[in-house]
Amino acid sequence: MAFLEMSGLRKRFGSVEILKGIDITLDKGGFLVLVGPSGCGKSTLLNTIAGLETITAGEIRVDGQAINDLHPSKRDIAMVFQSYALYPNMTVAENIAFALEMRGVPKAERRLAVENVAKMLQIGHLLDRKPSQLSGGQRQRVAMGRALVRNPRIFLFDEPLSNLDAKLRVDMRTEIKRLHQTTGATIVYVTHDQIEAMTLATKIAVLKDGEVQQVGTPAEIYNRPANLFVADFMGNPAMNLLEASVVSEGGRTLLSLTRQGDDDIRLPVPASAAASGLDGRKVILGIRPEAITDRDGADRHAGTLEVVESVVEVVEPAGSDTFVVTHIAGKEVTARMRADTDAKAGSRLPFAFNLDKAVLFDPGTGRRI
Amino acid sequence: MSAAATTRTGGGSSLANRIVIYGLLLLFALVYLIPLFVMLVTSFKSMDEIQSGNMLALPQSPSFDAWARAWGETCVGLTCAGIKGYFWNSIKMVVPAVLISTILGSLNGYVLTKWRFRGHKLVFGLMLFACFIPFQAVLLPMATILGALGRFGADLESATGWNWGFGNPTVNLVIVHVIYGLGFTTLFFRNYYEAFPTELIRAAQVDGASFFQIFRRILLPNSAPIFVVTVIYQFTNIWNDFLFASAYAGSGDVMPMTVALNNVVNTSTGVVEYNVNMAAAIIAALPTLLVYVVAGRYFVRGLMAGAVKG
DSSP: OOSEEEEEEEEEETTEEEEEEEEEEEOTTOEEEEEOSTTSSHHHHHHHHHTSSOOSEEEEEETTEEOTTSOGGGSOEEEEOTTOOOOTTSOHHHHHHHHHHHTTOOHHHHHHHHHHHHHHHTOGGGTTSOGGGSOHHHHHHHHHHHHHTTOOSEEEEESTTTTSOHHHHHHHHHHHHHHHHHHOOOEEEEESOHHHHHHHOSEEEEEETTEEEEEEOHHHHHHSOSBHHHHHHSSSSOOEEEEEEEEEETTEEEEEEOOTTSOOEEEEOOTTSOOTTOTTOEEEEEEOGGGEEOTTTSOTTOSSEEEEEEEEEEEEEOSSEEEEEEEETTEEEEEEEETTOOOOTTOEEEEEEEGGGOEEEOTTTOBBO | OHHHHTOOOOHHHHHHHHHHHHHHHHHHHHHHHHHHHHHHHHHTSOHHHHHHSOTTSOOSSOOSHHHHHHHHTOOBTTBOSOSHHHHHHHHHHHHHHHHHHHHHHHHHHHHHHHSOOTTHHHHHHHHHHHTTSOHHHHHHHHHHHHHHHHHHHHHHHHHHSOOTTTTOHHHHHHHHHHHHHHHHHHHHHHHHHHTSOHHHHHHHHHHTOOHHHIIIIIIGGGOHHHHHHHHHHHHHHHHHOOHHHHHHSOSGGGOOHHHHHHHHHTOOSSOOOHHHHHHHHHHHHHHHHHHHHHHHHHHHHHHHTTSSOO
């Protein structure tokens, strides 16, 4: 039995259904990231776990016990808010100790707990300051300290890094990951940033329009997206999604992709898809930019590597890599090449397609084949 | 703001504009200050000097005689013991009325913004409507209710030996001002708390604070500016009220300051003692003046609150 279980969770505001039957489970010590575009219901879902929003139907269980009718304070859950929500009239120490005070923990014990947490987060020197005297990163730490001090059954994070600047965000991301590893806490984390989701999660749930699109480990979500939405949403630059038709040639089943002013491309069917019964059908080939490289940069262990020459449209150096854009099947295709590639716009270049990492989708339903 | 203030218009016309603006401001300030000046100098003059001299002239031998007479000797109606008793009447009535209406207003604002219930907009609309009801419209119905409360008090007195405050004119005035002020105080606090971050309330909920704990520990400590605004507004209104005071406590020892002052000035016996009248009027105005001076800095800050993120 999982530690946190959501089953058949529904939430309705008037006639609008925000959550349309959510089923997710999380084991003890797991790190679940709810990810999706704005308005997908991820924050609402988090609030229902916290008890800040009621649910219309379904059940939330923690350790086998239904908690959906309990008051937020009775759920033994701590939450870190997007705006940090530090009490402006209290010092850092008072902020951290507030929850303990509300639970009637004696003063000496409270001070000890605050000192421990402050040491863990390296905010010991800030304990006497007011939140208004702190920087964004320090406020973030205090907000986490306020959650940590209670040692709750579950931590909830609501886009905690979205108010920080880019560099600090990466630092704090590492910090949160380290915190999870050292404390072994069970965490549910909401973000719209798919990189945060990939780096932090042990389990990702991708949401869209109040429905779960896919639940799985970061690798599963990234390598074997359940549908076109997940494929497009996770990964930066996004996965190339190209229309292709399945043809039979000389006893082999191949994918055929059209090109403007050039020959069609023939590629082998990826191993991930069952080739049988596809003959003559239209499919969508999903292939990540890092699976299209220059010939030398290709994975030496690749089982099915196909080199195709194509005209370079745009070259985007990114420091560690260079992204090269070409045009196939009526769409821009991004390839990830070595930083020192000699690709120039307008020139013809060999592109190595590693089809081990490619997937096929049904254009009608959008599902992976 | 400073950028807008230093924006330059054409050189010459800017100077002319300034002269016009400051000239007008000076004129308005004079119009406002001259009566106060006359009151002040008159209160320090003797009656002879008032009757013979110029109204705007400074007193030749300033004395506090008129002030002392106003405080302790002047006749209000038929009793001649000064206005001091009525001054304390007003204090006893204003302080509880201001505190109760302000605290209830902040509770209302808290519930109307952070604990919303079905129909909260209608309730707020009705509260807002209370701000538009003129004093005169409630005079008679309120008199009926106060009369009923008085009879209830009499019953209580015959049963328990004490009327528990029911029927006491000062208590009556407190009740009237609390009820009448509630619409305004609710409006102030609701608008202030509307901008108060809801995440703080939610965080406190998750932390395990109760309804009143959140109010006392999170909301109240962060409401100083709006408290000051509301207290100044309520204090000024209730202290200066004449209509309710004269209707429900218009005679005898229970008169508030405003009614007593009216009786001092409108006396029909003897000579009109202008210096005493002026001193009494200034004494009557002092508490509101004091509240403004002490809390005025916060008043402006309260009006500006929320304008800048921070």
